[in-house]
Amino acid sequence: MSKKYSICISTYNNLPYLQLLLKSIKDNSHYSEYEIIVFAENCSDGTNTYLTELSKTDSKIRSYIEYNEIPKGIGGG
Secondary structure (H helix, E strand, O other): OOOOEEEEEEEOOOHHHHHHHHHHHHHHOOOOOEEEEEEEEOOOOOHHHHHHHHHHHOOOEEEEEEOOOOOOHHHHO
């Protein structure tokens, strides 16, 4: 099934806020045909583990986890 909308999120070591954001999107989204794409770069606060586990149980979540010596930042994501 193709998703109608994509929500793109770039994050860096903000796990509590990312969790709140994802919950808010899920609870308040008017549309049901969406996917959430999360780009996490060089996170060290548990974000990577959280996203890996979440994407196994929630088909709307796709995560891209990267480690870069020279961070790409939001534009590189």
